[in-house]
Amino acid sequence: MTFILPIRQNIASLESYSSARSILKGDQWTFLDANEGAFPGSPNLSGLPPLNRYPDPTSDALRDAIAGFYSVRRENLCIASGSDEIIDLCTRAFVRPGRGVVAMKPSYGMYAVSARINDVPFTTVELQEDFRLDPDAVLRASEGADVIFLCSPNNPTGLTIDRPVIEKILQGFTGVVVMDEAYGEFSDAAGVPSSIELVRSGVPNLLVMRTFSKAFGAAAIRVGYGIASPSIIDVLLRMKPPYNVNALSQSAALSLWNDRASMERRVQDILSERGRLMSAFERRGCRVFPTTANFFLTQFPPTVSSDEIYASLRDQYKIVLRKRSDLGQLKNVLRVTVGNPKENDFLLSSLSSLL
Known part of the structure; x- marks a missing residue:
């Protein structure tokens, strides 16, 4: 008998998300391509639980710490294996048969991948020329959707979504709006209000995601969290795997959370380095775009090819930036991800030799 692999058609044709480390990996590189924190977090792991026991399935110590900071209840929090798990849970839980998902374009690629994995129609709304989001366009596109994914600050543009735009979408949409604030600590430092305030005020159809991968400098532990109404969180907790966040990651995340002052100092250092980098790129004839995150977009002069710059930095200097081919016109x-001062100096000196 001939074995034929039984695989769903949408999975057979699936293109996986092209993560930065799936493209290049190893210790020989200067990675300025994945928007990781420039400075590694340093959690205190002296109080680890015994490793022969399963971890707390709902990460309650971490939920309580985060809930206390944001003045919400434990029931408003779900801890996950990175924001990607929450994206997948929301797609599986809240999109009914025949309905779809809407997201802005360009934005984070996992919204589309999750929709394709779950065989859910995926619709995008193009950002305007200034990278702003048109709420009316979103609402028109969402007539057949149950979930809208928004990202603020947006990856890759770095811009936040204005509060009136968010509120108009929330008021005009009957499904779940997922606000991805992976870079929220950087916009917090700029005084931009978080959508967590809307959850706290009682908005029922909003879920806000944040992560330890960026400002906390802990991408390796894979911890993210969602804040929403208890009715939304209850569904996510019932659907997630029973031990989705391991004990090591829970302990590390809690230690990092309890030392938020160190994180906030690192954010200020990154923002200072961002300003220095952007000014240096401008002096070299490049256009830089406004940002509230730990990265920025740069456009090279017409006489210079970004593809050639990317390849030369990679091949000659082992510096990795991120290509973007989804920016319309x-x-x-x-x-460019903002690195630490040494990495940024190396990037600037290498770039000077190429321009």
Whole structure:
């Protein structure tokens, strides 16, 4: 008998998300491509639980710490294996048969991947030329959708979504709006209000995601969290795997959370380095775009090819930036993650030799 792999058609044709470390990996590189925190978090792991026991399935110590900071209840929190798990849970839980998902474009690629995995129609709304979001366009696109994914600050543009735009979408949409604030600590430092305030005020159809991968400098532990009404969180907790966040990650995340002052100092250092980098790129003839995150977009002069710059930095100097080919009419652009001062100096000196 011949074995034929039984696989769903949408999975057979699936293109996986092209993560930064799936493209290049190893210790020989200067990675300025994945928007990771420039400075590694340093959690205190002296109080680890015994490793022969399963971890707390709902990460209650971490939920309580985060809930206390944001003045919400434990029932408003779900801890997950990175924001990606919450994206997948929301797609599986809240999109009914025949309904779809809407997201802004360009934005984070996992919204589309999750929709394709779950065989859910995926619709995008193009950002305007200034990278702003048109709420009316979102609402028109969402007539057949149950979930809208928004990202603020948005990856890759770095811009936040204005509060009136968010409120108009929430008021005009009957499904779940997922606000991805992976870079929220950086916009917090700029005085931009978080959508967590809307959850706290009682908005029932909003879920806000944040992560330990960026400002906390802990991408390796894979911890994210969602804040929403108890009715939304209850569904996510019932659907998630029973031990989705391991004990090591829970302990590390709690230690990092309890030392928020260190995180906030690192954020200020990154923002200072961001300003220095952006000014240096401008002096070298590049256009830089406004941002409230730990990265920025830069457009090279017409006489310079961004593809050639990317390849030369990679091949000659082992510096990795991020290509972006989904920016509509905007061409010749790379995305730059702000590194630590040594990495940034190396990038600037290498770039000077190429321009």
